[in-house]
Amino acid sequence: MKRKLKRINISPKRQITIPKEIYDQMEISNNRVQVYLDGNRMVIEPVSEQEDIFDFTGKIKDKLEKEGYSGHDLAIKLTERKRFVENAFAQIINEAEEEYKMGKTISHEEVFAELDGDD
Numbered sequence: 001m002k003r004k005l006k007r008i009n010i011s012p013k014r015q016i017t018i019p020k021e022i023y024d025q026m027e028i029s030n031n032r033v034q035v036y037l038d039g040n041r042m043v044i045e046p047v048s049e050q051e052d053i054f055d056f057t058g059k060i061k062d063k064l065e066k067e068g069y070s071g072h073d074l075a076i077k078l079t080e081r082k083r084f085v086e087n088a089f090a091q092i093i094n095e096a097e098e099e100y101k102m103g104k105t106i107s108h109e110e111v112f113a114e115l116d117g118d119d
Contacts (some may be wrong), residue, residue, distance in 0.1 A: 003019075006022060007017045018044070026044075026045075026046050027046060028046045029046070030047070032046075032047040033045060033046055033047055034047050034055070034057070035077050036075070036078070037072075037075045037076065037079060038079070038083070048105050056082075056085055057078070057082060060078060060081045060082060060085070061078055064078060064081065075096070
């Protein structure tokens with residue numbers, strides 16, 4: 001796909017408007033995107049409703065701020081931690097899918113009992 005450069009303005013309130021042709025190509029279904037820094041680039045990605053359920057950005061950011069991170073260091077660490085959480089969720093999902101394929105299933109009551117530490 002050929003990359004088409006579009007320059008956009010940032011309002012005094014730090015708001016941007018995504019050009020329609022780019023918005024349409026991004027297939028944004030719920031008017032939600034995630035924004036993060038990748039080096040010195042700002043990346044905007046669509047967020048599916050399922051991903052939105054598992055978005056811990058605010059909690060991760062709060063924890064990092066309590067750890068003393070701010071500014072650019074906070075942004076870098078936030079990206080790292082979000083990727084770690086995303087990878088952890090992906091691993092949990094993959095393991096669950098493999099267990100399901102092998103016929104191993106448990107009820108939601110058993111799942112919550114495991115999470116609560118009940119045996």
